[in-house]
Every structure is written in C-alpha cells, then in structure tokens.
Amino acid sequence: MAEKAKRAIDLYSGVGGWSLGLRLAGIEVVASYELWGPANETNFKNNSHQAQTVDIRRLSLDDLPSDIDIVVGSPPCTQFSFSNRGGGGDLEDGLEDIIRFLTIVDHLKPRIWAMENVPRVSKIIEKELEPGGMLAGFAHLGCATHVVDMAEYGIPQRRRRCIAGNFDLDLLKSFKSVNDTPTLGEVVAALSTDPIVDPVYGLELKRAELIDHVEEDLLSEEEVRINRANKTTHTVYNSMPFPDPLDRTVRTITATCTRVSRESIVIAASGQAHAYRRLTLRERACLQGFPITFQFYGANYGQKLRMIGNAVPPAFSYLMGQVLQGKPATEASSLREAARGLRRPKPVPAETPPDRAGARYPANRTFRFAIPSLQLKSGVRFELANDCSGEVVEWKVAFYFGTSKAIHSITLDQTVANHLHAGASPALNEAVSPHLERISRFVETADISNMQSVWAHQGPGGIRAFMLLDKLDEIGSKLTNTIAVHAEEAPRLVEAIIRYQHGGAAETLPGLAKLVRNAPTILAGLLIGSTVNPLLLAHARCSFRRRSRTSL
Template sequence: MTTAIDLFAGLGGWSTGARAAGVQVLWAANHWPEAVKWHSANHPTTQHVCQDLHQARWEDVPAHDLLLASPCCQGHSKARGKASGNPQHDASRSTAWAVVSALEFHRPIASVVENVPEFIQWALYPAWVQAVEALGYQVSPHIVDCADLGVPQHRKRVFIVLTKSRAPLVLDLPKRPHVPASSFLDLNAGRWSMIDKPGRAAATLDRIAAGRKEYGDQFIFSYYGMTRSGRDMARPIGTITTRDRWAIVNGDRMRMLTASENLLAMSFPADIQRPDNHRLTVHMAGNAVPPLAGQRVLEALQEAA
C-alpha cells in the first residue's frame, strides 16, 4: 500500500503519519477552508478539495490503495454526547457514511477509520458495518491509548481497520514506553501570570492546591473537566481537546499550554506550518489524529497485509 486519500483531513494528522510510514497521500478533503489552507501548506504535493463530502464526486478522486478517514467525532464523544445536549442523530454523525460511498466507488485494498471509542456504540454502527461488509471488507476495531504508541498524551481512540482479507485483520501494536509531558513543555516559553492574583477563580485555586499537595511546585493540571488535582510532568499529558485545557504550575506562576506545546503533545513535527492564531491552532490540534499514532497503525497494517 503506497498511495492513500485522506477524508476529513483537518490539519493533517493522518497525512503526516502516512508520509512517515512511506505512504503518499494523493488527495485530501475537508469542508473547512482554513483547514484545507494549512493542510496544503504542509502537504504541497497532495491534491486538495474543500467540500462537504456528502456531495463528493468520487470519480474525480485519484485511484488509491488506502483510504484514511477521521469522520466528525463530536456527536459521539462523551464530552459532547446526548447528556450534554447533543441529539441522538445529527449531521456530524452522518459524515461516517461518506467513507462507505468512497469505498463503494474506489474499492481500495484497505481503509483505516479513526474516531472516539463511542463511535462503535452509535445506534447506526451495526448498519454502517453491514454496509462496509457488503462491499467485501472485513471490519476490525482496535481501541488504543495513543500513549501506548509513543504519543506523549493519553488519548483513547478507535482505529477501525477495513481489509479485503478472509477474516478481520488484528494488528500487532506492541505497547511502547510512555513519553512524558516534560518532553515537549518549555518552561521558558509562554505568558506566565502570578497564581495569587485578584480575580483568580476559586475552582482553579482549589485544583492548584490539590496539585501542590501531590506533586509539589511544578506540575500540570486541567483547567476544566473532571480532573480535580494535577498531573506529574513525568507522565504523558491528558487528552488534548479543541480548546485550551491544560495549564502548567511552576512555583508561584502559572500559564496555559502554548499552541506549539499542544501540537507537540499531538506528536506533530516542530516545524509544522500553522496559523498564527492561538485559538485556531489549538482547535485544529485537538481535532487531529496524532501523526505518530497514525504512523504506527499504518506500519502495523503494512506488516500484516
């Protein structure tokens, strides 16, 4: 498998991982012009299309060995699931059917679809699997913590491997040593502020106090969510999301992670081209497939195929 296309390409996590695994990404698509702009900057030899893939003209897409896809996950994620007001069915969930359409037209050798683990609990997941199987593919979901693949971040995701094999293909994904958050944190960077300053939220001060009790004067902590204390910098960071989540405490100062640190936590290369806008970069990073995780999965697929 030497050529691929990338659906819902975003900032290019799949494409970057594929390139590292020796796979040429011929074509990439996303509905968001800003994402297409930066994917194009980092993958200039790839053909790019900005469109809603429900309306894709698959006959205009080059033939390929491998289809990579990361359909919208927000409708499935616990963070924004039904309990948070998401409907049981919405347009974001229906993006997964574009994968079926592309497979039906091109019939590549294989495909890997990445999403949150809740994707396989989707009410229409059995129907989606049935459609994929009707096209001659075996379906093999792999639920993986990306930290076990060498990404410096605990990020549980499902990689659904679709192959034209006689039986579902189970990849050999050996657990690798965890890479600590300290590997990408730069204590000399960013905009620091004093912890003890007027207006600091009580919940933030409570989290910092709990973190200090457990880790001393240097640690990271979640600015929101269920985490009530800190995290040791010697561990991988927790999941990077689409908005600022993680903060660093260093003595009597604190700051949020920089955009560059968010990207490094996702395992993007340090020289990636990205927006100057912090919020936009963090959003793109949190939406991405960690490139190193994608690379490891594709290397295992090539070995097994």
Template sequence: MVKRFTVADFFCGAGGSSEGFRQAGFEIVFALDIWNPARETHKLNHPNCAHFGLDCYKDKDGDILKIETTDIDDVIPDVDVIVGSPPCVSFSSSNRAGKADKTHGIRLIKKYLQIISIKKHKPGSILKYWLLENVPNTMKQLQEEYTFRELELTNEILLSLGIQKRETDIALKIDISDENIYNAADYGIPQRRKRLVIGDYPRPDPTHKDKWISLSEVINAFDYDITDPNFGFSIDTEELTDHFYDTSIHEYDWLQARDRKQQARYYGRMAFPEETSVPSRTVMAMRTTSSREAMIFEGNNPGSYRAPTIREIATLMSFPITYLFQGKSEGIKYKLVGNAVCPKLAYAFAEEILKKEMIEVKQDFDPNSDKNKLEFDLTGWDSRKIPQNKHEKANFTEIVPNMKYKNFRVELDNSRPRYTDDSIVWSASIHHGTGKSNMKVARPSKENVLTMLYQFEDGDKIDSFIKANEEVFDKKIPCAEVFQSQYRLVEPNKDIFTPRDALGNAKILVDRFFPRNEYEDMSLSNMSNEKDGRIIKFSPRDILYKNIPIRIVAALYSVIHITELTVRL
C-alpha cells in the same frame, strides 16, 4: 525500486494521519477537508499532495458531500490506502449528556464508507487497506455490515460504475469491538488519548505499554536545547515556531478552573495544575483557561499558572517540532492541533501495513521546514487576555470546597435568575447521590437544620458555632445584588466576601468546630417524632436518609446563614 504505497486522507485536518504515513514512506496523493485552515496547514506540510477544494475542485469547498456518487471514481485517485477521521464533535463523550444532533456526523461517515466501497469493489481496484479513526463513542453509530443500498449505491449506480454487485449485497463488514480502541500513550505518545480505529488493516501491537512518556518530558524539552521528545532530533532555537510567547493565566480565570476541576458538582476531582509525571490528559480542540477541561501548567513564578503553548500541545499530539500550523490566531492553531490524529499512532498502523507487505520500514522524520511560509508565528506574541466581567445575571453554583464525601454535598447558588427578570435570589441546598441522574436535593429552613444540630451532645459547641458564623459573615455578606456583583466582577470589593470567599470560610468554620479527623464518622439523625418521620425532605423520590454527617449539616447551616444575610435591607 520498491513501490511506494499511495494514500488518500479524508477529513485530513492538520495532517496527523498523513504525517504518520509519510514518515513510514507512503506517498500522500490526495487530501480533503472542509475547513480552509486545515487545508492550508496540510498543503504547507505536504505540498506535493492534491488538496480537494484548494488546488483542485475549488468549487466544492472541500465538502465531501458535494462529490456526486457517480463522480467519485473520477474525482478521487485510486490509492493503496484510504484513511479518514470524520468530525467527531457530536459523538464525543465530552459533549453534554451525548445529546448532540448526530445526523450530520452519520452522513459524513456513510459518505466516507461509500467512497471506500466504490474504490474497493471497482474493476481493477488497488485499494488494500482502509482506516476510519474517531472517538470510541462512534461505535454506537456504526453497523457491523453495510449493504450497497445502505450506502446509497443502487443497482443502477453499481452498473454505471462497472461494479458486479447487487444493491442488497454486503459492501463492507466492520469489526466494532473494543479491540479496535487504542490508547495513544501505548504507542509512545505523551498523551492518554483513546481512539477507535476501524477498517481493514493489520493491528499494531503497543510499543510503550509499560513505558509511557510523561508530560514533564515534553515541558522540559523546550527549556534549553530544543530536542524533539518524540523523535529525538534537535533544531536551533530560532527555528522553533509557536512557542516562545506568554501564556500566563489571570488569577480570575485559573481560580474558576481550579474550582471546576476540584469542586465539581457531579464529577470527580481533577489535578490542578496538571500532573506531569504521567502522559497528559486528552488534548481538546478548544483553548480554554477557566473551564474544567482547561489544561493548566505551573507558571514561572510561585503561585502563578499558564496555558500550554501551541508547540507544546502539538508535541503532546506527537507532531514533529518542525511541523507548521497555518492559522491567523492561537485559537485556530489550537483547534488544528486538538482535532488532529496523532502522527505516531498513524505511523504505527503504517508500519504494520509495511510489515504485512514485507516492505522494509525506514522512518523519515524530515525535520526541515520553512517557517517563513507561516502567515502568523506566535513566537513573541502576548496571548494574555484581560478577563471580562460576567453579565449581570450570571449563574453561580458551587459547593462548599473539599466537603463532597459520603455522597453528600452542600451548595450555594443563585440559579433563580434563570426564571426571574427582576431579582437575584441566593439559596442553600443539600444534595445526596452519585451522578446527576441519581441526585436528590433538599432546601431546608434554618430551623430544620438547627433541629438536627442540637441533637449533638455538646449544646455549648453548637451555640459557639452559631455565634462564630455571625462573627465571620454578618459584616462581610452584602445584599443579594452586591453579592452578585462580587461574583461577576473581575476586581471585586476586597472588604466584603465573594460567593467563593463565603464558601471557603464556611469550610474553615466547619473544620474549626468539627475537625474531620474527629467528626468524619459522626452523623445526625434525620428522623423526627412527627408522623412523616423526616426532618429534611429530599426530592425527587425521597429516600429516608436516617443519618447525615454532622460536618455536612454544619456546612449547610453556614450556607443558609449566608443566604439569609443577602436578603437584609
């Protein structure tokens, strides 16, 4: 009988790594995670594994940091392969500006490396391979070498463990080059998901470099016959879990998502709805329907939109369609899936290990599961949520839509509620630059903007443009407080403009008087005859913008006019 390699899975989550190695014929003997839904899900799908904090060492609550260094060899079984995915939230590029506190994440990584070092260097060690999976930004937190002392393994501890090394010796060497960044789509996973995998393992070659699996293949897989697009096996409709339920999105939410994706202040445009002819974007751990990160599909009816089901998200991650997720809500299940390792990527590493060991690979999908063990199946559930009104001082900052070009944009905002307690102040601004750190801003008066507009050779057109602004906005823009209500209410007054309506109409006016195909390359001088030489002054670190596109100046005029109307008595 061929020996089955054994695996210990740390920070196992829903069991993506375990599932990939199990499919390749490995035996998963130990799993650890601090989050109970993750432990329950892993146990449901890998029942023969010992689950730290669940069915053994319950007093430790699944916390790797509660394993004393001198107890590691007793608590954790000897295995051929160790895999682990320390929580990556603080390292993720989606974390704002990368400013999250990384201390705890680094502690978890070092504890994981400490365990590997003990298992690797102990007398009679059977450990052959180990992997650490995380987001690519984790490279910045890793070292190429770790001494035993840096992993808190002193001479005294090494002696007690029977490890014939000094604390100043090198415990682990790590290759942290870009060669260790893998795109899941290259391995037959219908998702563009880049992950760092470091450790001691043979590198798998891409299997789908030029033949990515598209998002549409996943969506269409659940239309009629239920066939797993990742593994090819079929099941009866009644066997499928977490799929046949309503995920439609309220217009209030999808409009916010659309604008945040396509009219982002500092970032590029994103597809709305999702582009289905290519693999999906990276699946996130939080379900959202109104943010820039929201994953949004076309709905069943024209002009409607929906969120993916848990089963669709899990399939994008390459979990078999029979894999079960033990969670009491859709949000918990979404987090279980989004935080997981893609099983097919884990399988690629497992397969390569077997090839190196000259062991025949016999992939086992094991499409049988018992859905009756689920505490909560989303099938038939109505996930639709009625959006709630925003709070009274909710901040608004959006640009005139589809007019972010030549590094200029015009914004409408009410950001001053952040600094005052008793009033709402709407203001207009013009911005120039790329990226938040390089952005220059100005809040000029209407007189400044008119000075620039009347440089245009056709004064009558400018007069007509100004009059059109009055006709469009003067009866549709309320006072500041009501304008704020129009923004924050789910059901605003249809007889007056919301801030988003106002910006949309500003764009319509600019297109009407200064159509892009005729005026895109026309600019107005920002130079005056005054001593300082500038009409509109930008900050910080003002630059002499000699020319500003006429369409941008016109949009700025419209937004200033809107803000002036909000202060009428």
C-alpha cells in the same frame, strides 16, 4: 526494482495528521478532502499534496481518484463527544459522515482502510452494523472497531481513540512500547532549550526559529483558584490533580478550552513559586504528536488551538502507515529515522498572540463551586451558587444527591433550620451553636450586595465570593468534627429532613445509604445551608429595596 508506493486518500483530513504519518511511512497520499479552509492550507503547505476544500457529504464519487490502495480519515466527532451537551449530540447527524466515509470506501474498494474517532463511536458502529442498523449495508467491508490509548504507542498524551477498519490489530499491537513515551515534563523541558531537540522525532531547531511557543500570561490568583476548584472539587465530576503532574504523560489535548476550564492543562511556572500557566501552542502540538517543524496556518490563536486539538497524532498515524502496509514493528524504520528529512515549510506563519487574562466579565457571571469540606464523591455535594435571573442576584447554599441520572436536592431554608433544632438533643444544639453563630455573623456583616460586582470585575466591594466559600468550608469542617462526637443523632436527623421534604418518595430515593454513612458531613451541610440561606436572602431583599427606591 523498488516496490511502487501505496496510494492513499485522506478524508475529513483536518491539518493532515493522517497524511503526514502516512507520508513518513512511504505512502503516497494522492489527495486530502476537508471543509475547513485554514486546515487545508496547513495540510497543503506541510504535506505538499492536493488538499481540496470541499463538503465531503456533497463530494461526487466520480471526482475521486482511481487506483487507491488505502483510505483513511477522521469524520467529525462533535456529535459523538461527551463534551457536546454531556453526550447528547445528534448521533444520527454524526452517523451521516461515517456513512459517507464508508460509502467512499465501498466505491473505491481499497485493499485496506482505517477511520479514527472518539471512543464512544466504537460501540455505536458495532450496534449500527447489525441487521437493521444504519450501517448494516457496509457489513461486507470487514469493519472492526478498537479503542486504543495513544500513550501506549509513544505519544506523550493519554488520548483514547476509536480506530475502526479492516486492518490487522495484532500488527498494530506489535508497535506498543517500541518507543519510550516522553512525559509532560520532558516535553516542556525539551522545548525550553536552545537548540531544541524534538522529544518525539529527534529533529533539531534553533530556539529563535520555533513558532507558536509564546507563553500566555500567568494565571491570576482568581484563575488559579477556579482551575483548582474545577479539577479538585468539581460540583459533578471526580477530582483530578492540580497542577497537572509533569512526571507522566499528559491528559487529552482538547480543541477548545479557556483559561479557567477543567480541560485546560495547567503547569507550575518555572522558577516562580505558586505561579501557574497553561501550555503554549507548540507544547500542545508536541504533546499531540506533531514535529517541531510542522507549522499551523491559523489566523488567530483559537484557530490554531482547534487545529491541534482535532488532529490525529502524526506520530501514531506513522505507525498505522506501517500497519496498513502489512509491516510489523520488527521490519519498520523508527519514526526518528523516517523524519530526518522533515523541514519547516515556507513561508512560516505569523505568530498569533495567546489568550489574555480576562479583565471584565458579564454582569451575570455565574458562580457555582462545591464547598470542599462538604463534598462527597459521585456528585453528592453542598455548593455555593448565584442566581442572576432576577432583578437582583441571589446567593445560596444548595445540596444535591442521588445519581447522574436521578439528581435530587433539599431546599435549605428557615423551616429546615427549625426542624433540625427541634429534633436535635440539647447537647448537640449546644455543641453546634458556636459554629453557626460564627457563620451567621460573617454573613450578616458581609458586603453581599456588591459581591456579584466584584465577581464580574465590574465594581468594588467588601467581600469576594471565594472568601464566603472559604468561610463556609472552614465552618463545615469544624462542624463535621463536632457532630461526629454526637454521631448517633446525625443519621436520624438527616433522614427526618429527607422525609420532611420528599414525603412518601423518600424511601425510594437513590443514594440514601451514602447520606446515612456520611451523616455527620451531611448534617453539617444542612445546618450551615439552612442557617446562611435566610441571611443571604435578606441581603438580596435589602438590595432590591434600595434599587427600587433609587429608580423612583
């Protein structure tokens, strides 16, 4: 007599990433609960079970099914994510959903349960389970937290997640490296053939039947430049490759990203030199562990992005389904065997047009990019930025140093230029003078007053902001090499400027040793910034006077 299938419910179920994996593992998902209607429609049509649109915080415990063996779910991670205000989300509000999840577990008393969230939640749960914590009343549930990397379990994505529950971690570890993990390049290549063979599930589909695989417009020259800068010379974060390497698993697929975000996955366009594109929805879904038969019933492109990025990878939840039933890797069927019967649900959703390249931007569009030759790691950098808060836009070179918790700056103005000139030896002044004269001539003759209009795509002009950034980068590199010949002077001049602006507090500022170790680069930046900023300010004042006369 066949063993009766385990019964499960899926809380905060999204599009049904948990539900699909558990279903493939032979578990009967009795019901799912999710607030977002389009996600519930997607879950229902793909998994054919009761998917209730409900606010779980207000769900009556009496309305839950009985005789449940397994509870799984993914409470919202927004308040816990470091992408939310740099990790400054409302943790107490986020814990409300975790409390609700555990309350339901405590009420149903399943044999086993598991909850998924962002890695940061692991430490939060551990702390709040202690006596006096917000979760202390659930300590009897046997909750243990683990941070796992999806790539170690056959998912073509380096996605670290917290998996909490009372399951056997060693059993989960037995599934490591059971399947070969496809690379980003292998997924992209697999989805370009006809017929298409799913690189994770082995399913086959005619190319014409594949939904959500429409490529976006190629990134424009400006978009490529911004993406490259965001990844390789970000003003705060450490560098990452550009484009994303095809010979390894992909970075985390996020729920939201724009054509010029640091989070976007950017790859080289096939057959075109120096051309780049973002991933299609289907490529994202495949990298997120969804089979090519799974359909997303979103009303637009952004909804589908959100569905995919917020989901639990079904290829991983299938393995968790085995673990929750006490099956080790040696006894479980492979994912490809379990998925043989998967078919596309009907009706298939409509194609949603992808994001298009931006033609116009707000007049106050922000520009803030590090000068590559004058940037050190850990956020120590010189950057070119605009200030749109006044009647006219002001451009300037800024300098930041310190730590992530104590960021300091030096105002680069004419007084700094005068101090540096007075403190430097005649030989050093003579050596740096040609470089400073070159950047001065460039800025003096540049069409700075119209640079913001060009940057906002709202008018013509004689110079683009990146042209100025490139010139600063070029002069910065040459000036650093020149100063290196007079390296003994550089630390003294850098320290003198810091003391001049920060007074008695200079000795206690964090990161000073790093500035001294890299004194030629820092001095080059101080010289350039204090030379060009007065000229940039003069352009802004001239523009203000012209505007004032025009308004009379």
